[in-house]
Amino acid sequence: MKKVLEVNDLEISFDTYAGKVRAIRNVSFDLHEGETLAIVGESGSGKSVTTRTIMRLLASNANIDSGQILFEGEDIVKKSEREMQAIRGKDIAMIFQDPMTSLDPTMTIGKQVAESLIIHNKISKKEALDEALKLLELVGIPDAKKRLKNYPHQFSGGQRQRIVIAIALICNPKILIADEPTTALDVTIQAQILELLKEIQAKINSSIIFITHDLGVVANVADRVAVMYGGRIVEIGTAEEIFYNPQHPYTWGLLGSMPTMDAENDRLYAIPGSPPDLLKPPKGDAFYPRNEFALKIDAEEAPPFFEVSPTHKAATWLLAPQAPAVTPPKEIEIRWKKFRAKHASA
Known part of the structure; x- marks a missing residue:
């Protein structure tokens, strides 16, 4: 498959009163045509910062210290x-988390959906509104023609999110x-929204980067999954590889913390400790203090990526040839089986 995006060795920091926060550290991945790549991890792991950098929508105190973001062979980092x-x-559009803050309360829905088309494609207002109507119908807004002149507050939360998707897809x-x-x-x-995204992607062959902390969402939409921790990608592979053969202890913990809701006394696995302070990034593996399987080298040196398969790699010293054989705790494995069974039948 053709690559539409390549991120190479991306380093991003933020200047704060407390010092420089190294939010993204040596992140690399690519995205193929028609593919859905999910980026998962706890809050603060660097998911949103990475993707906002692709859009160049960073805060004024942010610095792109090094790295490339190649889109159609050109480096976005160097663009004005x-x-x-x-x-x-x-060419690159974004659907934000909260539809109410993404929509302008003073503008009608028709104008907001059509605006991008008028700016980028230089077409008339009438033509743009006609296209906006088609797209609002496509995303499932009932009586779309009558509702073009409605304002955001006149729609439900689910409908507003559909409108935000329409705005992102109009071009x-x-x-x-x-x-x-x-x-x-x-x-x-x-x-419904996830199913809608999959349907529209099939129609326009768009590539999707899906940011989430919910692995249940990932199981339903992703072709590949990148797991982020402490500003780095620690594991990447196909969705099947990540769910059926995870290799990084952090991925084990994420999968183990997913609720299955099929037992009254079903206790969630909790990853001990807290994410690292990126004002002072750890010398070795950032997950070392929370990793019950940590080796001595984890405190001294950050692990490289070890290849599990041509499409699957993980940054953990547990994959080094000299490392002891380690398996995930049984309580986590049991939960994986329940979780996989649930989504296999979904």
Whole structure:
């Protein structure tokens, strides 16, 4: 498959009163045409910062210290703000987490969906509104023609999220970044939105980067999964490899903490400790203080990536040839089996 995006050795920091926060450290991944890549991890792991950097939507105190973001062979990092304005919304679009804050309360829905098309494709207002109507119908807004002149507050939460998706899709972007787009929605609406994204992706062959902390969402939408911790990717592979053959202890913990809801006394596994302080990044493996299987070298040296298969690699010293054989705790393995069984039948 053709690569539409390559991120190489990305390093991002933030200047704060307390000092420099090294938020993203040596992150690399690629995205293929028509693929859905999920990036998962706890809050603060660097998921949203990484994807906002692709859009060049970072805060004023952020620094791209090094690295490349290649889109169609050109480095986004080197582009001016004026050049990025021609890419944002047209070639790379983003669905944000909270639809209410993503929509302008003073503008009608029709104008908001059509706006990007008018700016990027230089077409008339009438043509743009006609296209906006088609897309609102596609994303499932009832009586879309009548509701073009409605305002955001006149729609439900699920409908607002559909409108945000329509705004992101109006120019048929090559890359769609979805930053936890279903977090604020109830389970039924969440399932509808995920199904909608899959249907639209099949129609326009867009590539999706899906940001989430919910592995249940990942199981339903992702082709590949990148697991982030402490500003780094610690494991990456196909969704099947991550769910059926995870190799990093942090991935074990994430999978073990997923609820299965099939037993009254079913206790969740909790990863001990807290994420690292990125004002003072650890010398060795960032997960070392929370890793019950940590080796002595973890405190001294950050692990490289070890290849599990051509599509699967993990940054853990447990995969080094000289490392002792370690298996996940039984309580985690039992939970995986329940979780996989649930999603296999879904």
